[in-house]
Amino acid sequence: MEKSKDKLALYGGQPIRDSYLPYGRQWIDEADIKAVVDILKSDFITTGPTNFEFEQAIAEYVGAKYAVAFSSGTAALHAACSVAGVAENDEVITTPITFAASANSVLFMGGTPVFADIDPQTYNISPDAIEPLINSKTKVIITVDFTGQPAEYDAIMTLADKHGLIVIDDAAHALGASYNGKKIGSIADMTMFSFHPVKHITTGEGGIITTDNKKFYDRLISFRSHGITRDPSKIKGKTGPWYYEMQDLGVNYRMTDIQAALGLSQLKKLPAFLAKRKEYSRKYTKAFENSTEIVTPYQHHDSSSSWHLYILRMNGSSLKADRNEIFRALQKENVGVNVHYIPVYLHPYYQQLGYKKGLCPQAESLFKEIITVPLFPKMTDADVDDVIAAVKKVISYYAID
Numbered sequence: 001m002e003k004s005k006d007k008l009a010l011y012g013g014q015p016i017r018d019s020y021l022p023y024g025r026q027w028i029d030e031a032d033i034k035a036v037v038d039i040l041k042s043d044f045i046t047t048g049p050t051n052f053e054f055e056q057a058i059a060e061y062v063g064a065k066y067a068v069a070f071s072s073g074t075a076a077l078h079a080a081c082s083v084a085g086v087a088e089n090d091e092v093i094t095t096p097i098t099f100a101a102s103a104n105s106v107l108f109m110g111g112t113p114v115f116a117d118i119d120p121q122t123y124n125i126s127p128d129a130i131e132p133l134i135n136s137k138t139k140v141i142i143t144v145d146f147t148g149q150p151a152e153y154d155a156i157m158t159l160a161d162k163h164g165l166i167v168i169d170d171a172a173h174a175l176g177a178s179y180n181g182k183k184i185g186s187i188a189d190m191t192m193f194s195f196h197p198v199k200h201i202t203t204g205e206g207g208i209i210t211t212d213n214k215k216f217y218d219r220l221i222s223f224r225s226h227g228i229t230r231d232p233s234k235i236k237g238k239t240g241p242w243y244y245e246m247q248d249l250g251v252n253y254r255m256t257d258i259q260a261a262l263g264l265s266q267l268k269k270l271p272a273f274l275a276k277r278k279e280y281s282r283k284y285t286k287a288f289e290n291s292t293e294i295v296t297p298y299q300h301h302d303s304s305s306s307w308h309l310y311i312l313r314m315n316g317s318s319l320k321a322d323r324n325e326i327f328r329a330l331q332k333e334n335v336g337v338n339v340h341y342i343p344v345y346l347h348p349y350y351q352q353l354g355y356k357k358g359l360c361p362q363a364e365s366l367f368k369e370i371i372t373v374p375l376f377p378k379m380t381d382a383d384v385d386d387v388i389a390a391v392k393k394v395i396s397y398y399a400i401d
């Protein structure tokens, strides 16, 4: 019997796509491969001149004075929390709608993450929710530019100034985004970017911190490499060509030159990658903005998103199925949907630390209704059309008429 195109694949119909479309993936070309191979044939394969070149290129791109590359975005966040001085009994305010690493970096230092609820429109941390949580223990605010849309930095930096707090921006989603005409990476005291393969550009694994603060820069360099220095101007003891000193407790979070070469080559394509993400996002918004069943992402007038993720919010009151069923139906149509994110404090590890359900009601209700659809530069127009067709097919099936 012929499989019907209208019948949901979940119930035995024919799926919209024959092959599975992931929600995100890298785009590596021949120039990237050559850049990596050139390094493999050179004298430096670990942290050498190409690392510094990559750091300079990222700093210049975002408009920051300094950049320090790390082995991952998570390592970079750990380093940022360390140089910000986060320690036991310190509180760090952050958002629950993020990847666990944003808050975990506080736990690595023995500090306490404090979750501020989100703005239901932008899905970013709400400045109004931050202020009442500030007390004498508060040391840092970790913002997240969720999906690539910058957090509200005018209000957040003003709050931080008023209370003497350091702002660390987890901008894993936001390379290329800007706020009030300023690039993300030049606003917070320290900004982290990730180069995981689903992010805007990749180094395999990798991350970076950008900053204008020379003290932070020096400490980040030290933390990344065992707290050891060979710089004669910083050495306290006897000097000699062989001499080095460990002055702080550090780790090995260095990025290799193999990765940095890939990053430099990828960075050349960033403007084209960003343009594709923007174009496909516009297409999605145009296709869904008049639907009563789904809410398209609101864009704040002050900000320009880098569109790392495209998230559809299900309007529960006009649908017969919940997010989980709609999610399953889209997966069966071979569309690689995802959920970003489970509010961090609902994870078992955080529950066992004593965080309670109900802490951030806006974040929890958002979580129940969101679906991330595929968005990456290597998608084709036909892929985008498939996603739109699959969402329309599934949503019209479950719509309450």
Ligand SMILES: *Cc1c(COP(=O)(O)O)cnc(C)c1O
Residues within 6 Å of the ligand: 072, 073, 074, 075, 098, 099, 101, 102, 144, 170, 172, 173, 194, 195, 196, 205, 206, 207
């Ligand atoms: C990807 C990501 C990280 C972690 O970066 P890695 O490079 O994978 O360690 C942290 N925060 C957010 C919001 C992310 O999306």
